[in-house]
Amino acid sequence: MKxxxxxxxxxxxxxxxxxxxxxxxxxxxxxxxxxxxxNDILDSKWLSNNGPTVQEFEQQVASLIxxxxxxxxxxxxxxxxxxxxxxxxxxxxIIPSFxxxxxxHALQWQGIEPIFCDVDPLTHNIDPQKIEALITxxxxxxxxxxxxGRGCDVEALEEIARRHNLKLLFDAAHAFGCSYKGxxxxxxxxxxxxSFNATKFCNSFEGGVIVTNNSELAKKxxxxxxxxxxxxxxxxxxxxxxxxxEVSAAMGLTSLESIEDFxxxxxxxxxxxxxELSNLTGINLISYEDTERCNYQYVxxxxxxxxxxxxxxxxxxxxxxxxxxxxRYFYPGCHQMEPYRSRIADMGLMLTNTRHLAARVLxxxxxxxxxxxxxxxxxxxxxxxxxxxxxxxxMLYQNACAS
Ligand code: T4K
Numbered sequence: 001m002k003x004x005x006x007x008x009x010x011x012x013x014x015x016x017x018x019x020x021x022x023x024x025x026x027x028x029x030x031x032x033x034x035x036x037x038x039n040d041i042l043d044s045k046w047l048s049n050n051g052p053t054v055q056e057f058e059q060q061v062a063s064l065i066x067x068x069x070x071x072x073x074x075x076x077x078x079x080x081x082x083x084x085x086x087x088x089x090x091x092x093x094i095i096p097s098f099x100x101x102x103x104x105h106a107l108q109w110q111g112i113e114p115i116f117c118d119v120d121p122l123t124h125n126i127d128p129q130k131i132e133a134l135i136t137x138x139x140x141x142x143x144x145x146x147x148x149g150r151g152c153d154v155e156a157l158e159e160i161a162r163r164h165n166l167k168l169l170f171d172a173a174h175a176f177g178c179s180y181k182g183x184x185x186x187x188x189x190x191x192x193x194x195s196f197n198a199t200k201f202c203n204s205f206e207g208g209v210i211v212t213n214n215s216e217l218a219k220k221x222x223x224x225x226x227x228x229x230x231x232x233x234x235x236x237x238x239x240x241x242x243x244x245x246e247v248s249a250a251m252g253l254t255s256l257e258s259i260e261d262f263x264x265x266x267x268x269x270x271x272x273x274x275x276e277l278s279n280l281t282g283i284n285l286i287s288y289e290d291t292e293r294c295n296y297q298y299v300x301x302x303x304x305x306x307x308x309x310x311x312x313x314x315x316x317x318x319x320x321x322x323x324x325x326x327x328r329y330f331y332p333g334c335h336q337m338e339p340y341r342s343r344i345a346d347m348g349l350m351l352t353n354t355r356h357l358a359a360r361v362l363x364x365x366x367x368x369x370x371x372x373x374x375x376x377x378x379x380x381x382x383x384x385x386x387x388x389x390x391x392x393x394x395m396l397y398q399n400a401c402a403s
């Protein structure tokens with residue numbers, strides 16, 4: 001373990017890790033069971049189009065979440081697009097800007113304008129108090145995001161949606177297996193969408209699901225994700241191809257079988273980070289409610305440069321040099337990316353908390369691919385860089401001048 005600043009790779013030392021340590025390294029589960037499932041799928045000659053593995057996956061997810069309906073899709077972005085279309089959203093939809101770009105694109109892709117709302121600096125979720133000022137006669141919905149798996153202020157959003165006759169959807173890409181006030185996420189609003197992308201703690205290589213308790217909506221979503229087909233030769237709706245394939249569902253089912261192990265590994269990793277970073281000032285590990293169910297799939301720290309003495313971006317460079325590929329999720333905020341940035345030039349000034357967080361947040365590696373040794377090393381690099389304070393900054397400056 002490195003003891004001196006001069007040993008850091010950014011200053012010429014040997015990188016701590018020879019192999020890159022990724023955020024979002026997939027959890028695999030039982031390879032043997034997965035391969036058996038894939039073998040059976042190949043033998044069955046049924047590879048897609050609402051096959052038995054997809055149906056089983058949908059049933060398992062619905063039963064875990066406790067929703068009436070679960071419709072699997074090829075990914076969560078397409079799931080969001082279908083849910084948005086099925087809810088007949090148009091005009092403008094209010095979303096947080098501090099989210100993955102897919103939330104905004106899923107709207108814009110179908111000509112609906114995402115209206116960016118600021119977030120609460122503590123929860124990182126859409127701030128209900130900032131929503132009403134953004135509602136116009138063109139607003140048709142609020143699309144909340146349960147960022148990092150922490151539930152939005154659902155009651156406040158429901159109340160605003162009810163009062164203004166708006167639909168309420170949730171991008172729950174991060175929140176599979178999480179609860180809000182004791183109720184599983186997936187049961188709120190008109191519909192919610194989970195992601196099963198490879199980087200998610202439960203994955204189906206690529207995949208998503210739309211969950212809802214509204215049977216009429218579920219029926220429409222089912223049609224829409226399959227070209228609108230209601231019968232073999234009959235199309236009742238405008239639809240696209242949003243289907244999940246059988247091999248993805250096999251991976252999804254295999255992932256679900258290990259869900260408790262994945263969560264317990266994530267929780268253990270989270271606790272270790274919490275303990276090892278506890279005596280460092282200026283770096284704050286975001287917290288999760290002990291009373292809620294939580295997947296702990298994101299280890300998120302906020303760096304306060306005024307206390308840490310070093311910026312998030314410098315820490316990021318230091319970590320990358322050590323082959324620790326931390327991520328600046330979700331820098332710089334959707335409103336600062338195209339096609340939104342050039343359209344709403346002064347938006348950044350209004351989204352103060354988003355701008356602030358986008359400059360402070362760092363996601364650190366977790367999941368089954370890393371263990372206690374890796375986490376200790378990551379924390380030690382952070383400790384060296386932060387306790388070095390001005391000296392670290394001076395050395396980085398000399399480095400930059402020399403190159
Ligand atoms: N809404 C929200 C709030 C989301 O966060 C997301 C997706 C969506 C909607 C849309 O869901 P999907 O349509 O994707 O189902 C990654 C994921 O690709 C993306 O699904 C996820 N959010 C986002 C937060 O993270 P990138 O651009 O960071 O991906 P990439 O390729 O840089 O991978 C992340 C890290 O994981 C890298 O260090 C490499 C590592 N990795 C990745 C893959 C795919 C692996 O080690 N193995 C792998 O197989 O978006």
